[in-house]
Amino acid sequence: MTIxxxxxxxxxxxxLKLTxxxxxEEVETPQYVTVSINDEFISFDDRETTVLKEGxxxxxxxxxxGGC
Structure with missing residues (x-):
């Protein structure tokens, strides 16, 4: 499938599961990254059960x- x-x-x-x-993709520090699929944020708890779809x-x- 293409995503x-x-x-x-x-x-x-x-x-393919999100995890x-x-x-x-060898995401650095996956515990600190926020993931969005089709502009909707995925909660950390839902990563295991989220299955990606074509497109x-x-x-x-x-x-x-940062900053002063």
């Missing part, structure tokens, strides 16, 4: 603090 990850279309196996995608768009968002 878009961070703006890039890629091919993956059918019935598997996080491993495949989904996935973004990994990192929030950083």
């Amino acid at each position: 878009t990850v961070a703006g890039e279309k890629k091919e993956y196996k059918d019935d 598997e995608l996080i491993e495949i 989904d768009s996935v973004e990994f968002l990192y929030f950083m603090g």
